[in-house]
Amino acid sequence: MKDFVLPEADFGTPARAAAAATVTLSIDGQVVRVPEGTSVMRAAAEAGISVPKLCATDSLEAFGSCRLCLVEIEGRRGTPASCTTPVADGMVVRTETDRLAKLRRGVMELYISDHPLDCLTCAANGDCELQDMAGRVGLRKVRYAPGANHVDAETQGAANPLHVPVDASNPYFSYDPSKCILCSRCVRACEEVQGTFALTVAGRGFEGRISAAAPDFMTSDCVSCGACVQACPTATLQEKTVIEQGLPDRAVVTTCAYCGVGCSFRAEMQGETLVRMVPWKGGKANRGHSCVKGRFAWGYASHPDRILTPMVRARIDDPWCEVSWEEALAFTASRFRAIQAAHGKGAIGGITSSRCTNEETFLVQKLIRAVFGTNNVDTCARVCHAPTGYGLKTTFGTSAGTQDFDSVAAADVVVVIGASPTDGHPVFASRLKKRLRAGATLIVIDPRRTDMVKSPHIRAAHHLALRPGTNVAVLTAMAHVIVTEGLVDAGFVAERCEADAYADWADFVAEPRHAPEAVERLTGVPAAELRAAARAYATGVNGAIYYGLGVTEHSQGSTAVMAIANLAMATGNIGRPGVGVNPLRGQNNVQGSCDMGSFPHELPGYRHVGDAAARAAFETAWGVPLDAEPGLRLPNMLDAALDGSFRGLYLQGQDLLQSDPDTRHVAAALAAMDCVVVQDLFLNETASYAHVFLPGATFLEKDGTFTNAERRINRVRRVMAPRAGLADWQVTQRLANAMGADWAYEHPAQIMEEIAATTPAFAGVTYDLLEREGSVQWPCTDSAPGGTPVMHAGEFVRGKGRFVITDYIPTEERTGPRFPMLLTTGRILSQYNVGAQTRRTANVAWHDEDLLEIHPHDAEQRGIAEYDLVRLASRSGETTLRATLSERVAQGVVYTTFHHPGTQANVVTTDLSDWATNCPEYKVTAVQVSRANGPSDWQDEAQARARAGRRVLPAAE
Amino acid sequence: MSPEKLARMANQIAAAFGHRPDDEAAAAVAAHVNDFWDPRMRAELLELIAGGASGLHPAVRDAAAAIRPAAAD
Incomplete structure (x- = not known):
């Protein structure tokens, strides 16, 4: 029955580190070798022997409550639970004996005596572990007479006081207490996996009940991550889509299209209809966890607002006319060419989408560079992590986070700056919180008291609640403490960094004007607290920095990124697991869109357009000369539109008008253009100013890859046909061809071949490799064929790390009497x-x-x-x-x-x-x-x- | 592009390199502008400097000689 939904193997308890000593034992006559600390249940499962279980699942630590996984062990009394019994050398285990069979049947009989027998009409029919185990142990009858129970709404004509009705308050899943077997998997998932502690067991014994400690789930602390639903072995916690649609019959592993964590999901399907998204245990970014967005918020893909037909209009105050793809693309091509004829080739440009795949962004920048003949290409990273690109390239030599997400499990001191991971990067936040609960120290630098500062079982040791705009002053003051108190990792600096630049920097930060006491009035951060935080980071063995847009989206964003890189180098916190500088990238593929050459000054792989060798590689591959001059950045395009020198924009998947600052300015610039082409799922705000609308495809409707914040290239797999007929890469290809190109890609894998052939850090990436490995972190090259989990290990990408002086220059935006x-x-x-x-x-x-x-x-x-x-x-x-x-x-x-x-x-x-x-x-x-x-x-x-x-x-x- | 905005952007760059000696700062400003500004922005900045616009950071003015002029299109 279980095979119906293609379950992932469940080993019952988590794997233990392979580095531990190996233990050899015998299970049902088989010799089994596993790492020390492994449970007997897991050892058996790894040998292909499944011990019946209900309360155990390998995403959670063993609990030992269901008494179904009993085994016999030679020399030990009784029948210990295999989930809570660790293996020992020479142990002889039997998982199937007459005694065990009888005991298990007795346990199941008790469970079933207080469980509804509506299996055929139950939403979990075919996906119920209780049902499976009843079959597995051979339960044939229940001897107990009807009596007190949690199942019936009425008993003997009166309301049953033990019965609690279904709680359907959450829009995505329901809680039916009558089906609960009190295995506590949901409670433990909420604690151990998600770290929210929203659930508990209220009452004792027969009164015991899962509770959200609130009138219902919606009014509780529940964040709807779905971990409890996934952990529930019965229909007690059940996705509403499964209740409504029934069980899926196939599953395709793909990558979430929300944030930069890049969680792997199984898209569980009935034909071309999505039934549910379940986080994939094999996903190396999320390790089987999810948040409310990726797990549940995919209904937009079939929302009636989707635009499925191309549309054009001569002027933006005309109504839209629906047209064929050919007409829309011919209209676009002729308008773009007319603009170029009248105003020069640099009068048009485009924006790649950080929501789209690597292959799609690569094609859009290729369209702009090779077909438009200009470098006027940019992406939404301009408005989020462009300073990360500049700052990390200047200091380390390349623009990307240094670690994988697994690294956080080895961190001792974690500094979170200008980021609220529980909101923006929730699955990473859960992994971080798990490490914090195990004892790591947390420092939060943020004007606001975010959930990271204080939430159940989480409390920041130091919260530097700085005044907005003073990041650089605070970070430089931390450097002052580290340098003047002798906390620099001199060995690391001497071996790995440029000596002169370090000496200049150390002199600079040591100046008294950078002391915490000197900047306290400016930053609002008490000096003693800042000193304590700096000491904790510098002396904490493994110090890791995670930061977000609170660092970059400032007048001094690039300076702040370099100040962070300086701190990591000065303390030797680079180049091994548990440390590093980690930008939490916003969009699902913003790392990828940057990697793919979406910046006006950089070809794919972060090579400047002025670099003749890099340009030559693409000129050879594409057969056209490329411009050596940097193009316009997104804000420059808008400014140039207002002075009339920029008049046409191809905008793939970004709602400029709502997302970019100073809306009036953006609106005026868009209105000034002759041809704005919006390719999106919906008529977004920007589309009000567009002349052409090209329907986009969701991540469910196309093949490709996304690259997440840890440089991990994950596959996106098509599970349904594009609803508007074309995937986004096909639209770009047809636009290129309408403008005279001769592209003939038949599958995104061919685009990846071109990327690998032209971009050194991607040289080893192929779809075959991704099928084999699941994912790979760039650089993926001959010298690192399996990718690179931790960067700058032996040396920095630029050779020696470079310290940069970070003078604090306040923003021109000042408070005053009118705007206090x-x-x-x-x-x-x-x-x-x-x-x-x-x-x-x-x-x-x-x-x-x-x-x-x-x-x-x-x-x-x-x-x-x-x-x-x-x-x-x-x-x-x-x-x-x-x-x-x-x-x-x-x-x-x-x-x-x-x-x-x-x-x-x-x-x-x-x-x-x-x-x-x-x-x-x-x-x-x-x-x-x-x-x-x-x-x-x-x-x-x-x-x-x-x-x-x-x-x-x-x-x- | 508005001259005020262009001047502000150039001055910001100059301020970021303000801790360096004058000649280095001017070179750094020129290199930054050459690397990241499209030719029309550079041309407008050069015009601004040549026109003796007030309020420009000294390092911006000193950078003019090293800022690459736009090639004739």
């Missing part, structure tokens, strides 16, 4: 970026509008009460949204998310940007907050425009 507060922005767990996908799922049940977090003291001064409508104004613009009072933010600081178009949070953000990369300064805006009566004029206009921009003419007959 600082706005900073971020994300929330249930929504994703601009929300185009998540807003079209039941995730809105958790977050249906953006709220402004404001300190109660600031709120009181302004007469603002909880959920009041407030006006948020800056020098750029104003919007309105509802307020929530929270002490997570300091006085003088307000915080909001940008998931909902109605909020228009980016009307308020400015067009200031990072000095090196033009990455916008989303994280610091001087604002004023006051009570409001209704939406701002801009919000009303935007809504009207969005409505008008979505009009579609009925198709002509």
